[in-house]
Amino acid sequence: MSQPTAAGGAAPATMRAVVVTRPGCLDSLEVKDVPVPVRKPGWVRIRVKAFGVNESEVSTRKGESDPEVTYPRIPGIEGAGVVDEADEDSGLRPGQQAATMMGGMGRTFDGAYAEYVTVPAGQVIPFTSELPWGVVGGLPEMFQTAYGSLAVGLGLQAGQTLLIRGGTSTVGLSAATLAKDRGATVLSTTRSPERAGELRAAGVDHPLVDDGTLVDQVRELVPDGVDAALELVGCSVLADTLRTVRRHGTVCFTGALAGQWTIPDFTPFMIPNGVRLTSYTGEAVDLPAEVFAHQLQAIAEGRLKVPVAKVYHGLEQIREAQADVESGTTPGKHVVVLTD
Incomplete structure (x- = not known):
């Protein structure tokens, strides 16, 4: 039987955490003293140093998230910190830097809006980095979704052309930097012409203004169609996105920023001949530790840009x-750093 390993001193009995007792407005985000979670066998307890704030957690707070979410709940689908306690055979050691995301965090079990979080060992990614927590804390979900969409959903290769629809989202900006690092040519969209500079800063070769129809703009640049397209806007524009892709190219449906997740009266014949349609929902295992390490090194060397919009200090700033x-006026990732 595996034995637990613990950090130098025992964890305190209580911790500070953000708790949503019942769905509602921003006032429903309450900072409280709650018991430190007890780690189950096969799970890891992480002392949280920083976490990203995501639209899905806004939905959880409003009661608009997945039906399996129950309250009271500590939100937070991602976090970064140091291992506090783990099984000896997990390969994780106390004090080791670690990131975690998804897999039910903040939905079916309590998440990272807290000083400690427990998660299954399989969704923990160990790493070593001197990057500030205000950067690392916003990476796990963003990079996992972007990398998984490119690697699993699209199988993107060096030299290929990629269209990102929804390019100024955090996943869209991350996907652009990762795709450029892979050697792809990137076309990416924004609905606002004044935000084209953000796309160029992320390395996008061809910023496009999305007025609801892209096929003519894309085909003017790539007459035969792009090799791959990452759909982040949703089903309202999916038919048009499919028409931007070459025969035997692939569209990966990952997100629905516009809110439409389904297509009424869908027929497979809406997919152009020879075009492939896949999807990506995201799991921590799709971001291997060595890939995450490569991304962290690329950030440290300045080869990858992280779209961090703002860093907040302390749980008390969670409402802000x-x-x-929710306002969407400050593009990029919002990260809360916990004060010691």
Whole structure:
């Protein structure tokens, strides 16, 4: 039987955490003293140093998230920190830097809006980096989704052309930097012409203004169609996105920023001849530790840009952070750093 390993001193009995007792407005985000979670066998307890604030957590706070979410709930689908306690055979050691995301965090079990979080060992990514927590804390979900979409959903290769629809989202900006690092030519969209500079800063070769129809703009640049397209806007524009892709190219449906997740009266014949349609929902295992390490090194060397919009200090700033995410006026990732 595996034995637990613990950090130098025992964890305190209580911790500070953001708790949503019942769905509602920003006032429903309450900072409380709660018991430190007890780690189960096969799970890891992480002392949280920083976490990203995401639209899905805004939905959880409003009661608009997945039906399996129950309350009270500590939100937070991602976090970064140091291992506090783990099984000896997990390969994780106390004090080791670690990131975690998804897999039910903040939905079916309590998440990272807290000083400690427990998660299954399989969704923990160990790493070593001197990057500030205000950067690392916003990476796990963003990079996992972007990398998984490119690697698993699209199988993107060096030299290929990629269209990102929804390019100024955090995943869209991350996907652009990762795709450029892979040697792809990137076309990416924004609905606002004044935000084209953000796309260029992320390395996008061809910023496009999305007025609801892209096929003519894309085909003017790539007459035969792009090799791959990452759909982040949703089903309302999916038919048009499919027409931007060459025969035997691939579209990966990852997100629905516009809110439409389904297509009424869908027929497979809406997919152009020879075009492939896949999807990506995201799991921590799709971001291997060595890939995450490569991304962290690329950030440290300045080869990858991280779209961090704002860093907040302390759990008490969570209402401000969620308000900023909900308003959408400050593009990029919002990260809360916990003060010691």
